[in-house]
Amino acid sequence: MAKYFFAPIEGKSSKYHWAVVILSLLVFSWFIATAIRFKLGFWITGLNHSITWGGSEVLFVLFVGLSAGSLLISALGSIFGQTEYKVLSRVAALNSVLFMSAALMMLISSWGRPDRILLPFYNINPRSMLSLNAFVYSSYIAVGIIYLWAQLKNSEKWSRVLAIAAVCTAIFVHSGTGFIFGVINGREMYFSSLTPLAFVIAALSSGTALAMIILHYSFKATHRKIDKRFFLQLSRVMLGLIMFVMFIVSIEHLIHMYAPEHYEGEKYVLFSGSFFTYVFWIQLYLIGFLSPIFILLYPRTRSRLGWILFASGLHVFGIVGERILFILPGQFLHIPLLPGYEFSSAAYGDGATINYFPMFTAWVQYIGVIAFVALAYLLLIKWLPLLPQEAKLIKPKPPEDLLIEESGEVAEGDTNIVAGSAEAEAPA
Amino acid sequence: MxxxxxxxxxxxxxxxxxxxxxxxxxxxxxxxxxxGLASSGKELSAATDVSWTMVADVSKCSPDCTICEDACADENNLPRFPGKLSRFDPYWLRIIEAKKELSGVDNKALSLPVMCMMCDKPPCTHVCPTKASFIRPDGLVMIDEHRCIGCRYCVIACPYRVRFMIFKDTPDDQWTNRKVPKLMRGVASKCTFCVHRIDDGKLPRCVVDCPENALTFGDRNDPETEVAQLLEPGTAQALRPNLRVGPNVFYLGL
CATH class of the missing domain: 1.20.5 (Single alpha-helices involved in coiled-coils or other helix-helix interfaces)
Known part of the structure; x- marks a missing residue:
């Protein structure tokens, strides 16, 4: 079994303390903003009768997605045979739980009645994906916490079992989140069977991207060492995932353009010159897909850590755009109540231009939830031994039959398929 | 340590x-x-063999007439906020102006009263995570506002955009009809076909107040009712019939 030396960070610097204080204040502001929103009602959020799902829901799906990449990294070591990744498994599992918690914070604080948080557990509607997801989300967090506990206990057996359980739950979580939106058949922009798949893949790609950024800055800020080759390997995985998600997004839009009932929506997003057109072509395609793909393919940039992290940041930003496109355009598009007719109403804004911009209270909530993730992360890596003193990518010892007799070198590309455990000595 | x-x-x-x-x-x-569905006493006693239906003859609707809209607001204590806040006014029934998109045909604007369609297969109840949206045995789609968590899933899922969030508390001075509870802030709401009146054997308020008798309400399972006879020729149209959610509001004169 691999032996790594995990140690809590010292957390004695003034920077750390200031960060904790500022983040605590932001989290407290979230609490106040949520209480005000609950007390006064939705009207102070920027939502209106046309746009009833807004920024909170965008961040909810973004956070659910971001938890996926961390879990992927965490599970690489336990169940996918990449034993050298066990060194990152604890901190990745922590991030996974934190992002999922943040997603639920965002979701529940956006409800009109967050005080009724337990109702979905008591009044289950088996036909509602949101109802089923109440169990899936809470199970995911529970499994994640127990998985983390098993790792802290150094229980190899339980870590493996729980990693499998966590990955299985994660598949339900991410496809289930896609289902919430994909099943809305009354609004053509939402209705798609590709949504759950697109959601899962985008979750993995953006989650991996953000996990790399967090890992890099965690090690750098605590003056610990992490092997650059982790990032090189993960960037290859991320590259494949980005290409896959771009493929799915592209075919979904192309197929929709062939269907008359979807065409209006596609035209609105892709070619109308609206806000969403810029989000789609610039934020998602140019910044989120093409730029990272170029950086990760171009020989002079693909092996440089700075460029890899930059590409990761670009992709996360692009996926924010993808989540915006996921939630908002379906509400901006007017519902065709009767084919062949144009509708308008004086009282209710049918047929009129729809505007939405989150108000101050909503922004405080968004920032507060992000601050919660950062604060919980900073406190927990100080409290628990989650970060390794040093993360080295140690290739597993190859079995005899993989060695090339003449040169004594290991065959290229074969090292990673060895399922044996890496014996990494604890650094002094 | x-x-x-x-x-x-x-x-x-x-x-x-x-x-x-x-x-x-x-x-x-x-x-x-x-x-089984958690339900009120009234719900259990509701008849199961009825099919409450609304028929709107839009050829009788006058342009700029909002009497049914106002009657609905009055009957159900729907708040009307001052100034810019009026954009948060809920409209359980709203008048929509409809114009044919095709040129070269009679392009006269029609006025359509649009309210909850009381669908037979309502997407709103399918998606509700707490069963706050439910179907009474008599087919009326209702919301238990004490069970609604305010997630807005039903508002998004409704194919007719006739569900509304309550953005703001109703001022006490606008709670005029004490037979209908004051709207609860932060939950979903919608037209009930004036269920409190139906249970008392009365017609919905919009039907009663319409000066042109453009709205007709009744049980279409009973062939003697005016609603059943209006639907008999098969010329009435439902909105978005392609979705096959079984709406129970029909329009004549489109």
Whole structure:
């Protein structure tokens, strides 16, 4: 079994303390903003009768997605045979739980009645994906916490079992989140069977991207060492995932353009010159897909850590755009109540231009939830031994039959398929 | 250090136990709970062999007439906020101006009263995570506002955009009809076909107040009713029939 030396960070610097204080204040502001929103009602959020799902829901799906990449990294070591990744498994599992918690914070604080948080557990509607997801989300967090506990206990057996359980739950979580939106058949922009798949893949790609950024800055800020080759390997995985998600997004839009009932929506997003057109072509395609793909393919940039992290940041930003496109355009598009007719109403804004911009209270909530993730992360890596003193990518010892007799070198590309455990000595 | 380890262990155990309990106890309680829709006494007593239907003859509707809209607001205590806040006014029934998109045909604007369609297969009840949206035995789609969590899933899922969030509390001076509860802030709401009046054997208020008799309401399962006779020729149209959600509001004169 691999032996790594995990140690809590010292957390004695003034920077750390200031960060904790500022983040605590932001989290407290979230609490106040949520209480005000609950007390006064939705009207102070920027939502209106046309746009009833807004920024909170965008961040909810973004956070659910971001938890996926961390879990992927965490599970690489336990169940996918990449034993050298066990060194990152604890901190990745922590991030996974934190992002999922943040997603639920965002979701529940956006409800009109967050005080009724337990109702979905008591009044289950088996036909509602949101109802089923109440169990899936809470199970995911529970499994994640127990998985983390098993790792802290150094229980190899339980870590493996729980990693499998966590990955299985994660598949339900991410496809289930896609289902919430994909099943809305009354609004053509939402209705798609590709949504759950697109959601899962985008979750993995953006989650991996953000996990790399967090890992890099965690090690750098605590003056610990992490092997650059982790990032090189993960960037290859991320590259494949980005290409896959771009493929799915592209075919979904192309197929929709062939269907008359979807065409209006596609035209609105892709070619109308609206806000969403810029989000789609610039934020998602140019910044989120093409730029990272170029950086990760171009020989002079693909092996440089700075460029890899930059590409990761670009992709996360692009996926924010993808989540915006996921939630908002379906509400901006007017519902065709009767084919062949144009509708308008004086009282209710049918047929009129729809505007939405989150108000101050909503922004405080968004920032507060992000601050919660950062604060919980900073406190927990100080409290628990989650970060390794040093993360080295140690290739597993190859079995005899993989060695090339003449040169004594290991065959290229074969090292990673060895399922044996890496014996990494604890650094002094 | 020893104390730290103990605290850490206790914390993790407690965290795990709480999380596990949070998932299993409610689930178990649901499994052993009596089945069926939670319902009020009225709901259980509602007849099951009726099919409440509204027919709107838009050829009788005058342009700029909002009497049904106002009657609905008055009957159901729908608030009307001043100034810019008026954009948060809920409209359980609203008048929509409809114009044919094709040029070269009679392009006269029609006025359509649009309210909850009381669908036979309502997407709103399918997606509601707490069963706050439910179907009464007499087919009326209702919202239990005490069970609604304000997630807005039903508002998004409604194919007719006739569900509304209550953005703001109704001022007390606008709570004029005490037979209808004041709207609850933060939950979904919609037209009920004036269920309180139906249960008292009365017609919905919009039907009663319409000066042109453009709205007709009744049980279409009963062939003697005016509604059944209006629907008999098969010329009435439903909105978005392609979705096959079974709307129970029909339009004549489109």
């Amino acid at each position: 020893g104390n730290d380890r103990l605290d850490r262990r206790t914390f993790l155990k407690m965290g795990g136990l709480i999380a596990a309990a949070g998932v299993t106890i409610p689930a178990a309680s649901q499994i052993f709970a009596p089945s």
